[in-house]
Amino acid sequence: MKEIEALWRDVRELSLGNSVRIEKLESPPTPLQFLRDFISPNKPCIVSNAINHWPALSSWTHDDYLTQAISSTHVSVHLTPNGRADAIVPFNNNQAESPPLQCFASAHVELMPFAEALSLITSSSSESSSNLKVVAYAQQQNDCFRSEYSELGSDCDPHIPWASEALGCLPEAVNLWIGNHHSQTxxxxxxxxxxxxxxxxxxxxxxxxxxxxxxxxxxxFPAAYYSYSRETKEFTLELEKPTRYVPWCSVNPYPSPESKESEMSKFPLYFNGPEPFEFTVKAGEILYLPSMWFHHVRQSPDDRGRTIAVNYWYDMQFDIKYAYFNFLQSIHCRSNLKATLHDNQCEDSDSGF
Structure with missing residues (x-):
């Protein structure tokens, strides 16, 4: 275990620095600089002043513009009771003698007119957590910006030129995300x-x-999914049949005050290890999030109650870094505080924000 703890420190010292902040560029890098300084070392960064020319930065602040541009389109909206989709949640298995089963819960996905989707997103933004009935998040991760939202395509660049040149390809998928502060990943x-x-x-x-x-x-974790009834405005959580298991991260980095001590005891490698990199990406900025970096995301809405983002997914290179990661992940380790890992530790599934 000491050797793995030393690896955490060495990686930060040699390539990431000892700060919990990441590098911020005030202008777009050249393709060579981006490849040399960030892609090759698998190092994140924030880039400012790279999308100032996008019409979206101004036109998407007006709901009327958005609803008129997508007036004839139905879009996929992910619905949950609390904003936590693709996450580990308790499942009531009606067995009083044991704690609730933990499952991997996927959202209820519904097609609806865009105007209705936007209204649902912004209305739930104003609700307090105790009064929530439904949290809506437009986050379909299937190249949705170029399909469901194609009418908005001219408001953004079809790709990030300096990134495309450095990576040697065009994006595999471009996605649009519209949510509020209740949704987190x-x-x-x-x-x-x-x-x-x-x-x-x-x-x-x-x-x-x-x-x-x-x-x-x-x-x-056993896979489950939410079902939502428009009539009763209630959710049910159901396990998939046949049973399917999803490997997923167990740690909640923001436990409630009541559960904090218990969470820290269960997951000491996280809470007692090096601090995660923590930062905010503001409107008009681009985050480069390298492949295979673990990320947790929360959001703050604008004055209309929504957060909007566009992301470009480029295929990663399955090179020596991927081999190193798989080897490291195959090593079972135990902390000095008697934390144990699941016997079947394996690769986690992909998801979005």
């Missing part, structure tokens, strides 16, 4: 190079490098 990683541009509101990130994999306590 649990710790996970993606097998993509991610260029994430915030249009309105702010995104708050926690990042951990791939070498910190043991600190996230990846375990297999």
């Amino acid at each position: 649990s710790f996970h990683k993606d097998h993509y190079e991610n260029l994430y541009a915030v249009i309105s509101g702010e995104k708050h990130f926690l990042l951990l490098p791939p070498t910190d994999v043991h600190r996230l306590y990846i375990r297999n």
